[in-house]
Amino acid sequence: MMRVRRRTGVLAAVAAASAASAASLAACSSAGPAPGWDKAQDGRLRLAVPSGWDKTVPQSSLWSTRWTDPSDESAVLMTAQSVTAADAYQALDLAMNAARAVTRGYLPVGSRTAITDGSTVVARQDYQTSWPHASRGATWAVDDGSQVSLIDLSGEKITDEQIETAGRWIELT
Numbered sequence: 448m449m450r451v452r453r454r455t456g457v458l459a460a461v462a463a464a465s466a467a468s469a470a471s472l473a474a475c476s477s478a479g480p481a482p483g484w485d486k487a488q489d490g491r492l493r494l495a496v497p498s499g500w501d502k503t504v505p506q507s508s509l510w511s512t513r514w515t516d517p518s519d520e521s522a523v524l525m526t527a528q529s530v531t532a533a534d535a536y537q538a539l540d541l542a543m544n545a546a547r548a549v550t551r552g553y554l555p556v557g558s559r560t561a562i563t564d565g566s567t568v569v570a571r572q573d574y575q576t577s578w579p580h581a582s583r584g585a586t587w588a589v590d591d592g593s594q595v596s597l598i599d600l601s602g603e604k605i606t607d608e609q610i611e612t613a614g615r616w617i618e619l620t
Contacts, residue, residue, distance in 0.1 A: 480616045487514070488620075490528030492589070492596040495616035497609070500524065509545045510599070521580035522602030524613065530595050535561065535570040535588035538595045542586045543572065552577025567591045569617060573610075576601070585610045591619045 480486060480495035487496040489512045496502075500514040500522075509527050516522035532538035539559065546553045553576050561570040568590045575583045584601025600613045 481612050489526040491620050492528045493618040525599045527597040532595045535568045535590035538588035539570050539572050542597050550576045589617050
């Protein structure tokens with residue numbers, strides 16, 4: 448089921464709906480992310496990050512900000528606030544190629560899904576890796592016509608609920 452709601456002056460946020468990769472578009476709520484999650488910002492990109500994760504800035508990489516779970520080194524959330532790509536689909540391809548270059552066993556899982564509210568497109572690709580950790584994750588690309596950004600969440604113990612929550616709170620301001 449696709450839900451489209453819009454808040455005046457604010458781009459719609461994304462909700463990645465189910466493990467079957469269904470998705471819906473929902474407006475960003477002033478109530479904030481789910482319990483155990485904090486709002487974060489990387490340039491114009493707003494997102495939810497699990498509470499207590501450590502923030503760092505990679506020295507050189509596609510990714511501009513990285514959060515890691517201090518109790519699980521495999522759990523990582525990364526953002527690229529602005530990537531050079533024609534659209535969200537090309538940005539996902541860029542992220543997937545970068546992942547293939549630095550991880551072993553990178554394998555897209557399921558179908559790529561995309562949703563739009565007419566002005567913003569959000570595309571999602573789930574994946575799994577075998578090195579440096581046997582992990583699962585998801586990459587989202589969001590494109591509002593003037594900027595394309597990426598978010599990636601992965602780890603050995605990442606749950607469907609974490610992927611759903613991260614996907615629900617993506618916004619370009």
